[in-house]
Amino acid sequence: MIPSAFDYAAPSTVEEALGLLAAADAAGDDVKLLAGGQSLLPVMKLRLADPSMVVDLGRVAGLSGVTDDGDSLLIGAMTPHHVVATDPLIARHVPLLAQAAATVADPQVRHRGTFGGALVHADPAGDLPAPVLATGATFMIAGPGGQRTVDAADFFEGYFTTAVAEGEILTAIRVPKYTGWGSHYEKFTRVAQQWSIVAVAAQVRVEGGTIAEARIGLTNMASTPLRATAVEAALAGGAATADAIAAAAAHAAEGTDPASDLNGDAAYRAHLAQVLTKRAVLAAVGL
Amino acid sequence: MTATAEIGKARLRKEDRHLVTGRSRFTDNMVLPGMLHLAMVRSPYAHAKITAIDTAAAKSSPGVMAVLTGADVAGEQGSLPNAWPITPDQKAPAHGAIAVEEVAFAGEVVAVIVARSAAAARDAVELVDVSYEELPVVMDLEEAFTDKVLAHTALESNLSATWVFDSAEAGTGSSVQDAIDNAEVLIERTLYQQRLIPAFMEPRSTVVDPTGEQITMWSATQIPHILRLMLALTLGIPESKVRVIAPDVGGGFGGKLQVTPEEVITVLAARHTGKPCKYTETRSESLQAGHHGRAQVQRLKLSARKDGTVTGLSVNLLADMGAYLGLVTSGIPILGAFMYNSIYKFPAYRFECHNIFTNKTWTDAYRGAGRPEATFAIERMMDELATELGMDPLAVREKNWIRHEEFPFTTVAGLEYDTGNYEAATAKAVDLFDYQGLRAEQKRRRDANDPVQLGIGVSTFTEMCGLAPSRVLGSLSYGAGGWEHAQVRVLPTGNIEVVTGSSAHGQGHETAWSQLVADRLGVPFENVEVLHGDTQISQRGLDTYGSRSLTVGGMAVLAAADKVIEKAKVVAAHLMEASEADIEFAAGSFTVKGTDQSTTLGEIALATFAAHNLPDGFEPNLDSDATFDPVNFSYPHGTHLAAIEVDTETGHVGILKYVCVDDVGVVVNPLLVEGQVHGGLAQGIAQALYEEAAYDDAGTLVTGSFVDYLVPSAPDLPHYITGRTETPATSNQLGAKGVGEAGTIASTPAIVNGVLDAVRHLGVRDIKMPCTPSRVWHALQDAKTTGGVQ
Numbered sequence A: 001m002i003p004s005a006f007d008y009a010a011p012s013t014v015e016e017a018l019g020l021l022a023a024a025d026a027a028g029d030d031v032k033l034l035a036g037g038q039s040l041l042p043v044m045k046l047r048l049a050d051p052s053m054v055v056d057l058g059r060v061a062g063l064s065g066v067t068d069d070g071d072s073l074l075i076g077a078m079t080p081h082h083v084v085a086t087d088p089l090i091a092r093h094v095p096l097l098a099q100a101a102a103t104v105a106d107p108q109v110r111h112r113g114t115f116g117g118a119l120v121h122a123d124p125a126g127d128l129p130a131p132v133l134a135t136g137a138t139f140m141i142a143g144p145g146g147q148r149t150v151d152a153a154d155f156f157e158g159y160f161t162t163a164v165a166e167g168e169i170l171t172a173i174r175v176p177k178y179t180g181w182g183s184h185y186e187k188f189t190r191v192a193q194q195w196s197i198v199a200v201a202a203q204v205r206v207e208g209g210t211i212a213e214a215r216i217g218l219t220n221m222a223s224t225p226l227r228a229t230a231v232e233a234a235l236a237g238g239a240a241t242a243d244a245i246a247a248a249a250a251h252a253a254e255g256t257d258p259a260s261d262l263n264g265d266a267a268y269r270a271h272l273a274q275v276l277t278k279r280a281v282l283a284a285v286g287l
Numbered sequence B: 001m002t003a004t005a006e007i008g009k010a011r012l013r014k015e016d017r018h019l020v021t022g023r024s025r026f027t028d029n030m031v032l033p034g035m036l037h038l039a040m041v042r043s044p045y046a047h048a049k050i051t052a053i054d055t056a057a058a059k060s061s062p063g064v065m066a067v068l069t070g071a072d073v074a075g076e077q078g079s080l081p082n083a084w085p086i087t088p089d090q091k092a093p094a095h096g097a098i099a100v101e102e103v104a105f106a107g108e109v110v111a112v113i114v115a116r117s118a119a120a121a122r123d124a125v126e127l128v129d130v131s132y133e134e135l136p137v138v139m140d141l142e143e144a145f146t147d148k149v150l151a152h153t154a155l156e157s158n159l160s161a162t163w164v165f166d167s168a169e170a171g172t173g174s175s176v177q178d179a180i181d182n183a184e185v186l187i188e189r190t191l192y193q194q195r196l197i198p199a200f201m202e203p204r205s206t207v208v209d210p211t212g213e214q215i216t217m218w219s220a221t222q223i224p225h226i227l228r229l230m231l232a233l234t235l236g237i238p239e240s241k242v243r244v245i246a247p248d249v250g251g252g253f254g255g256k257l258q259v260t261p262e263e264v265i266t267v268l269a270a271r272h273t274g275k276p277c278k279y280t281e282t283r284s285e286s287l288q289a290g291h292h293g294r295a296q297v298q299r300l301k302l303s304a305r306k307d308g309t310v311t312g313l314s315v316n317l318l319a320d321m322g323a324y325l326g327l328v329t330s331g332i333p334i335l336g337a338f339m340y341n342s343i344y345k346f347p348a349y350r351f352e353c354h355n356i357f358t359n360k361t362w363t364d365a366y367r368g369a370g371r372p373e374a375t376f377a378i379e380r381m382m383d384e385l386a387t388e389l390g391m392d393p394l395a396v397r398e399k400n401w402i403r404h405e406e407f408p409f410t411t412v413a414g415l416e417y418d419t420g421n422y423e424a425a426t427a428k429a430v431d432l433f434d435y436q437g438l439r440a441e442q443k444r445r446r447d448a449n450d451p452v453q454l455g456i457g458v459s460t461f462t463e464m465c466g467l468a469p470s471r472v473l474g475s476l477s478y479g480a481g482g483w484e485h486a487q488v489r490v491l492p493t494g495n496i497e498v499v500t501g502s503s504a505h506g507q508g509h510e511t512a513w514s515q516l517v518a519d520r521l522g523v524p525f526e527n528v529e530v531l532h533g534d535t536q537i538s539q540r541g542l543d544t545y546g547s548r549s550l551t552v553g554g555m556a557v558l559a560a561a562d563k564v565i566e567k568a569k570v571v572a573a574h575l576m577e578a579s580e581a582d583i584e585f586a587a588g589s590f591t592v593k594g595t596d597q598s599t600t601l602g603e604i605a606l607a608t609f610a611a612h613n614l615p616d617g618f619e620p621n622l623d624s625d626a627t628f629d630p631v632n633f634s635y636p637h638g639t640h641l642a643a644i645e646v647d648t649e650t651g652h653v654g655i656l657k658y659v660c661v662d663d664v665g666v667v668v669n670p671l672l673v674e675g676q677v678h679g680g681l682a683q684g685i686a687q688a689l690y691e692e693a694a695y696d697d698a699g700t701l702v703t704g705s706f707v708d709y710l711v712p713s714a715p716d717l718p719h720y721i722t723g724r725t726e727t728p729a730t731s732n733q734l735g736a737k738g739v740g741e742a743g744t745i746a747s748t749p750a751i752v753n754g755v756l757d758a759v760r761h762l763g764v765r766d767i768k769m770p771c772t773p774s775r776v777w778h779a780l781q782d783a784k785t786t787g788g789v790q
C-alpha cells in the first residue's frame, strides 16, 4: 500500500493550480489533481496509477461551499459529500443531491470525498453523477483558455471520463432549483457500505394528483449515468398512482447497457432498474 | 460444578485496555535497529513455468540490499510442512516458500526484495523481470477431478488422496448401500461450499531477528509453538535455536493456523543479510495468498422411511486443496467426516472424500474447519426430507435426534457423545422465536402473494470441540498430539502468574484464565497475570484452534493450580504444626480442621520464597506444571432459528429475526461466550449471504479487495436473540464445552434453509451460496419459466 514517489504541490488559487498543470504538462510530467483523495489515493496505493506529480486542490480558496444564486445553487467542486448531505440550501432546493450524497460510503469518506471529485472521477457506480444529470446541472470548468461551461448531458463521456480535459479544473456545479419537487434516491446494494449495483434518482413535480414533470437518472446502467427518458415521458401528464408509476417504470431499462459482474448480470440489472425506478418515483411522490 | 464468585461472572476483558487505548503491540509495530523490509514479487499467472528471472535492475535500485529468487534459496528453503498425511499414499507437490521452476496459483511468491525501507522494497518489485511460459489452468473442482488438465506438471493426477469411512466396515453401524436400496424415500442432492477467505482484521506480519545465537521471530500467528517446531524442521535449524513470539494478534479464524511461505522467506532474508527483517502483507496480498477455506462439492444421498426416520447417509465429497497442501489442508474434510451424522442416530453412514488440486490459493482451516460444511449438508438434507414428506422441519429433526436420556451415545461415526439435551435447547429456541406466530405470518404472506415472502430457517448442530485426544489424532495420522500445557507460578507477594500454551489472538484467554485461577486459588482476579505466546516463556503448548482452549488448555491451568494447592498444603501443615491430612483449603486460606488456626496462600508464598522454615527436603517452590490430554472431545450443541425475508422483486434477503440457543456447558464468562457467538454468527451468515472468493477462468482472484469480497458489517446483521441451556460436559472437570465455532456452524444452514423456505412454494429448489440478490432473483425467474416443476 505504498504509492510510487511523486512530487507534490499545494497551490492557493485556481490560476496557480492551472499554471502548475501547464508547467507539468510541458515538462512531460504525468500530473493528477487531488481533491478528497478517496478515489485517487487508493488507485495510487495499488499502483494502478502512478502520477509523477500531484497538485492538491485542498488549499485553493473559494472552491468549497454552497451559495444561493437566484434560480440555481452554486456548489463548489471541493464541497465534501458530508456538506452536500447536510446543507440547508440543498435540502430545501435540491434534496435529491443530499439524499444521494448521504448514501456514499461511510462518514469518514463523506467528510473527505468531494462533490466535484466524484463527478470528475465518473465511476459508473458512483452515486452523484446520475442525480446531477437528472437535475440538468451545468459544470463550470477552468482551463488555460479561461472558464467554460458544459451541460450535464454532455459532461459524462464514458467509463471514468468526462468533459474535463487534462490541464483543466472543475471549479463549481450550477444546479437549478427544484423547490417544491418531490425527490428520492433509491440505491440498491448487497451490504450497507457498497457502491451501487443499480440506483435510481427521481425528481417529480406533482400537480393535483398528476405528475406534471419527472426527471429520472440511472446509476450503473451503462458506462455513464443515464436519463431514463422513456420513463420520464411515460410519467409526464399521468396520474400519480401506484399503477401508473409501475407502468411507466417498466420502461426504465430502455436504452441502457449495464455491465455484468459478481453483483449481477445485465439481465438482473435491467430488471432492478425497473423495480428501483418504481420505488424511487413512488417515494418521490410520497406514496 | 456450581457457579462461584468468579466462574460465571461477566467480567470485562483484561486485555482490552491496552488494545483500545492504542498501547497494543502487533508484529508490525516492532522496530529493531537496522531492520530491513521485505516485499514479495508474486506470480500474476495461476499456472506457469518460470523460464527466467532478471533481478539486475531491482538489485541496483536505491536501498535494495538483496533480491532472492527460488533458485537462490532452493538448497535451503526446504518444503513447507503438511502435518496431516491422511493416507499413506497421499500425493503432494513439493512446496518451496519461493517457487523455483513452476507456479501453481496466482499470488505465489517468485522472488523477494530486501531493502532499507518498505517503500524501496515495494519500488523494486516492479523492476524484477520474470519470464513465464503459461500453462493450462484448472480452476473448477469437478473438472479437476477428471484430470483433463493438471494443476501441477510434476503430478500425474490432481487427486491427492481418497479417504473413506464406512460405518459397516468400522463396526459402528450398518451398510449405507442396504439403507439406500431399501429406502422408502431417497433424497439426492449436490451442495456447494464456496471458497471463503478468513479476512482477519490484522494482516499477517513477521519480524525475524537473526542477531545473536538464536533466531527470534515475531509473527501474527495462532500457533507459535507449532510454528517453532515446523520452522526448525523445514529449515534444518535446531529447535532450541528458534524462539517464536506471537505478540498481540488481531484475529485468525484459522487463517493464522499456518506455517506460511512469508514466514520462511523472512527467516531466509534475515539469514542472507544478517539483519533483522520485516514483512507485512497488504490486504490484497492477504486476500490473494493467505490460505482460503471451505471449497467443497458435497454429493449426498439420504435414505429415510415415510414417517421421517432417517436410515442412512452417504457423502461423496470433492475437496478443493487449491495448489498445495498447507499445514492441515488435507485433514480439514476429515474433521467434518465425524459430524455429518450430527445430533442424529441413523444407523448407516458412509463418507468418501477426494482431495483435489486446482490452480488456486491453497485451502486450510477456517472457523469450524470441516464441521460447518458437514452441518450445512445434513441440515439442508433434513429440510429437504421434511419438504419431501410434508413434515415440519423441527418434527423431522426431533424424530431423528438422540434423546437426552440416551446419553452417553456412540454415534454411527464412532464418537462417544457424553451429554446433550437437544429437546431443551430446541424448546427454548422455539419459545424465544415465537415459532408458531411466525409460521402464521408466513402463511398470511403466502396467501396474500406478498412481494416480500417470509421463510423460517431451522438448524441444529453439534460439533466435536476440544481438539483433541492425542490417541484419536494418532489414529487419524495427524502429525502431533492434542494435549495442552500450563504452569501456575506463585510469586513471593502471593500474586500468580499463569503460563498457558494456548496462544490467544482475540479470544480473551487472559480474562478467562484469570477467572479460573482466581476461583481455584482464592486470590483476587486482578492478582492473576496470564502469560502466553512466547516459546521462551511458555515452552510447551499446542496453541489455539478448534475450540480447544478452555476444554483442554483451561483444564491444564486448573490441574496446575491444584498441584500448587497440594504443595502449599505441605508448607501450611509445617507452619501450623499440624498434620497434612488435617489441612483444609478454601477461598485462599489453609485451615487446620476443627480449629481457627489458618494461614493464607500469600503467607505461604512468602515463607516458601524465604525458605527459612520449610519441611525437610521440601523444594522451596510452589510453581507447578500440568499437561492435560483430553480423553474425549466435548460436544456443544444448539438450535438456531432464522426468520428470513426475501424480496421477490429484487431477490434481496433480509434477516427479520435470529434466535440461537447454544449449549456450551458450564460458562466461565458469559460476556466472552456472547462475543464468540455474535462473531461466529456474523461469519456464518456471511457465508450464507455475502462472501465468496471468486476467480476468473484465467485463475485471477476477482475478489481481490474488500470492494468485491463482501464482509458484512454491523448494519447488515440483525439483532441476535441469544439464549443458553447448560448441560455440563462430563469429559472435563469443569463441564465446559467449546464455543469458538458454534455460531459459524449453525447459522449458515439456518439462513439458507430460511431463504429456501421463503421461496420453495414458488418453485425454487436450491440456491448456491452466497445467496446474493441476483442469484435469488434468477432462481425465481428460472422457477417461473419451468412452471415451478423441476
Ligand SMILES: Cc1cc2nc3c(=O)[nH]c(=O)nc-3n(C[C@H](O)[C@H](O)[C@H](O)COP(=O)(O)OP(=O)(O)OC[C@H]3O[C@@H](n4cnc5c(N)ncnc54)[C@H](O)[C@@H]3O)c2cc1C
Pocket (backbone or CB within 6 Å): A032, A033, A034, A035, A036, A037, A038, A039, A040, A041, A042, A057, A077, A078, A103, A104, A105, A106, A109, A112, A113, A114, A115, A116, A117, A118, A119, A120, A121, A123, A125, A126, A127, A128, A164, A168, A169, A170, A171, A193, A194, A195, A196
Ligand atoms: C471506502 C470507500 C467507499 C466509497 N463508496 C462510495 C459509494 O458508495 N458511492 C460513491 O459514489 N462513491 C463512493 N466512494 C468514492 C467517493 O465518493 C470519492 O470521494 C469520489 O469518488 C472521489 O472524490 P474525491 O474528492 O475523493 O476525489 P479524488 O480521489 O481526489 O479524485 C478523483 C479524480 O478526480 C480528479 N479530480 C478531483 N477533483 C477535481 C477537480 N475539481 N477538477 C478536475 N479533476 C478533479 C482527480 O484528479 C482524480 O482523477 C467511496 C470511496 C471509498 C474510499
